[in-house]
Amino acid sequence: MSDKVSRRSFLKVAITGAVGFALGYGAGWFLGSSINHARIVELMREIEELKSLKIKPTFEGKINIYNWSYYINEALLDVFAGKTGISRGEIVYDVFEDPAEPLAKLEAGRSGYDVIILPDYCVHYAIKRNLLKEIDLSLIPNFKFVDEEFKNPPFDPGNRHSITYMWGTTGFAWRSDLVPEGVVSLRQIFDPNAGFLEKYKRKITMLEEALEVVVSCKVFLGRNINDWSDKTLEEVKEVLKRQKQYIAAYAGTSVYYEGLSSGAIYVAHSYNGDIMRLWSDKPETKDKVKYRVPEEGGTKWTDNLCIPKDSQHPITAHEFINFLLDPVVEAINSTYIGYANPVSASKVFIPEDILNEPAVYPPDEIRRKLWFLPMLTEEEKRKLDALWEEVKIS
Template identity: 35%
Template structure:
């Protein structure tokens, strides 16, 4: 996916949409699957003249592996918080000083200076959310599951083969660590063995490990319980009103996804135009409305669908805020333990 390098004046970024409309050229965008509205791509192309090609992946680790393997065609990619730091520390990102972009003024203070990228030198916020699980209340015993990771890791016997997990090493490790009360960045092999035991015990109950198609799978009633990101749960509930998103009492993972530009990108200036454009309230709101995740841009609320405000999966109840467990960048030793557990589990 190599294309001729098109030099676009940085002035287009400074003077705003009117100049950006004449930018032209190409942009190769690598994002999570089912996570960006096609209509928003069309809008960007119409306003800027930049042609966008979108490829998708299913996990941060897939993104990292592909870039490390030499994939050199992408101009904008969307890693989560902890992965931004990993990529930055590995010299894989362009320093683009997002804080100096015109639309950065719209970024909410809580997202303007994150620990994984102080000063927003390398990244801009996209969407944020939580990772819990969803169940169909019409098809579980007594119509209700306990608000605990136990319902996911040790489901009732009647649900055997009707539970699906994300195919995501980090999310499963983290959820099991919350369930067990273990630090998710543990370096203790005994803790890792406990996590592995929980995952191995759960495995015969599962229909699959799969991160793609979680919404469609639940709506089609292929499974009854699915580990999901909260935005996916919201979109499930739109077609399956009996779907319930669980905030487990042991804790729930909080993630924030971000726009970055890989080192060596061919269309850096077009990528900057795109990133700045996405920090406009009316544009990011379209992404929120499509994906079902909140964003970090002030003023976007006026463009958001009312259904998002009314769904507890998206608009987190105040009494659940204490359950949030932000992402952490774990040590190399801890990550190696996690990798070993995942490899053993997936044999």
């Protein structure tokens, strides 16, 4: 779970309250971006139009929001207040560092929140424990803007309890000064006969999360990621055992973050957010550390907007979710925090250097090959744990 936390920890930079800054130069700390003046003017005009809308009589006059730290342009909270007529002081915005925190509040009951942002695997957990209120999509007309790939996800069929907020990928990062050919295919990573593993022996790390590694190996073998047959798992196990003699470690963020920075690690199976954090923390690494999803595809993870079962302001919660899904609002938010959003209609307002950065938006031919990690049954989890234990001790 620690790796899941770290993938957006790079966002810890001071947030200003100026929408103009967020639009014009808010991405500068991330990619040296700027939006042309025409886009800024257009976005500001849209914001004024949003502010001019009047409050619906059914709104409750308050909303409590719980999100990852530094994971929204907080100026948008002011815009939401202007749009709805809710007093800014009645919009409570709290943050957490670990998804265990909101889950603990949900399980304890009386969480005190109306909108909570949860990773996909936590949504699955919360649904199974009946911790979330069903979302009324008739109250969220902007759901029509959400791309089809984010509708009906395996962890929440029918989007009954969640809607994608932001998303990212799992792929491979490498030091381009040390690995000039880069990582293009999973064959480089899993097949010793390709020569890549031998060439960079003990300079490659794989994620320590078993499911990420096993699913990637299944894709390399041409198997369905939901195939948990003994035959397929035996094939996966043999590939991973052969690979293990070449890699440096199964590593978490702290290991490959520092290793890529120093050059001690050449290639790392990694989350895109960790690499963007590295670029933000150490700008000199931007030209040396590259990231991409292999041509066969990679994991697509999502953070999701949810309404707690005990929400006291569910109508306002629905309106806030609807507000965030507006293409203009999505553009403002993504431009500022540097993550991809689920609304393609927002791209017209997002700087091209962000859209063209594969660590944020993979090319379309790769994006079509992304997958959600499967939600495991108890039996499948048992098989995964047994396989992983055998590989680690081999």
